[in-house]
Amino acid sequence: MNCIFCKIINKEIPSNVVFENDKILAFHDIAPQAPVHVIIIPKIHVSSANEVNENNSNYISEIFIAIPEIAKKLGIDESGYRIINNCGKDGCQSVGHIHFHLLGGKMMSESF
Numbered sequence: 001m002n003c004i005f006c007k008i009i010n011k012e013i014p015s016n017v018v019f020e021n022d023k024i025l026a027f028h029d030i031a032p033q034a035p036v037h038v039i040i041i042p043k044i045h046v047s048s049a050n051e052v053n054e055n056n057s058n059y060i061s062e063i064f065i066a067i068p069e070i071a072k073k074l075g076i077d078e079s080g081y082r083i084i085n086n087c088g089k090d091g092c093q094s095v096g097h098i099h100f101h102l103l104g105g106k107m108m109s110e111s112f
Contacts, residue, residue, distance in 0.1 A: 001045065003045060003095070003096065003097050004095055004097075005039075005041050005045075005095055005097035005099060006045055006097065008025065008027065008041075009025055009041070009043050015027035015028070016028040018038050018070055018073065018074065019040075019066055019069065019070045019073070021062070021066070022043070023042060023043055023058070023059050023062040024040060024041065024042055024043060024059065024062050024063050024066060025040070025041055025043060026038050026039065026040040026041075026066065026070050026102070027039055029101070033101075033103060034103040034104060034105055034106055034108070035104070035105030035106055036074050036075075036076050036081070036102070036103065036104040036105040037101065037102070037103050038070060038074065038101070038102040039099050039100070039101060039102075040063050040066070040067070040070070040099065040100045040101075040102060041063075041097060041098070041099045041100075042056070042059035042060065042062070042063065042098065043059070044056060044059055045097055046059070046060075046097065046098045047096050047097065047098065048087045048088060048093060048096065048098055049085055049087040049098060050087060050088070051098070052098070060098070063100055067083060067100075067102060070102060071102065071104065074102075074104070074105075075105075076104030076105055079104065079105075080104065081102055081103060081104030082101075082102075082103045082104065082108050083100055083101070083102055083103075084100065084101040084103065085098070085099070085100050085101075086101075
């Protein structure tokens with residue numbers, strides 16, 4: 001498989017890891033859109049939100065369980081943050097591996 005996130009999971013490509021357990025990996029985005037910009041991915045290949053099902057949803061729930069811990073570690077738990085998932089071409093999904101952007105460290109725009 002030629003998935004960049006799978007290669008990061010397998011340590012074939014280095015990343016600046018913020019959080020890791022047996023199901024998920026969180027690392028700093030290489031092109032941050034905010035002072036804090038972390039990518040959170042499951043350690044199994046799920047192409048997009050369209051592919052989430054009862055067999056892999058525990059990986060997605062693990063992401064949302066870890067988000068408050070990651071936000072606290074990065075010092076944005078009190079000030080607030082945004083969680084974004086892009087799905088498909090029109091949703092601007094740039095990597096075909098489901099991922100969530102955790103953005104914070106500044107006031108976010110209300111428009112998308």
